[in-house]
């Protein structure tokens with residue numbers, strides 16, 4: 001029987017590429033989103049992948065949403081915690097609201113997404129947890145103290161879950177994308193984009209599909225001995 005995969009933020013950008021790649025690899029996929037109904041409806045029309053709306057920053061909503069997905073599609077075998085936001089500001093101008101929104105979505109959102117799924121994975125003796133972190137969680141970034149803190153925190157979650165889940169057949173791994181050509185990055189002024197590309201030895205932005213292929217590998221049986229790892233997919237921009 002096909003395994004079931006949940007991709008948070010799976011309707012746009014990197015998440016949409018992940019949802020499609022997992023579907024193409026034979027998974028039954030549920031893609032979630034926060035509020036952009038139009039993008040979600042277009043995504044379902046184009047891909048046939050079911051979408052579900054909840055805020056990953058809210059535990060009760062996440063738990064109820066995940067319960068709904070599992071009763072429709074079956075137990076979740078693969079969870080990709082991809083939903084993420086930025087609220088950039090230099091630290092001296094960063095507001096407590098900007099700090100909190102990013103913590104709620106990018107860090108607590110990972111807890112809220114994985115925690116309700118974890119007991120079932122333990123009972124069934126199989127699971128794949130994949131968290132989409134960021135190059136900026138590895139190296140920090142000007143005006144992203146909030147974002148970098150969450151993405152570094154995500155790596156801590158993954159390394160801990162790797163140790164807790166190993167004996168139960170569960171692996172937990174992270175991917176740290178560099179700059180990827182999503183709407184968010186393509187929306188920045190061309191001059192800024194050029195200055196970003198100048199820092200990437202490969203000489204170009206990454207494609208969402210290049211991250212999606214890392215996910216399908218980590219989700220597969222071929223990756224069974226990879227646990228607690230971080231895959232840096234950044235075109236050589238930063239080495240850990």
Ligand SMILES: NC(=O)c1ccc[n+]([C@@H]2O[C@H](COP(=O)([O-])OP(=O)(O)OC[C@H]3O[C@@H](n4cnc5c(N)ncnc54)[C@H](OP(=O)(O)O)[C@@H]3O)[C@@H](O)[C@H]2O)c1
Nearest residue numbers: 009013014033034035036055056082083084134179180182
């Ligand atoms: N793009 C890059 O270059 C890059 C680089 C490194 C890491 N990343 C990470 O990769 C992940 C995806 O980034 P992206 O650029 O593809 O993002 P994106 O295009 O902005 O898409 C974000 C997705 O997450 C959903 N989302 C946002 N907040 C949510 C919430 N509170 N609850 C549920 N869903 C929520 C959005 O739903 P709606 O459509 O409803 O808004 C959307 O589906 C993020 O974690 C990001 O930090 C991105």
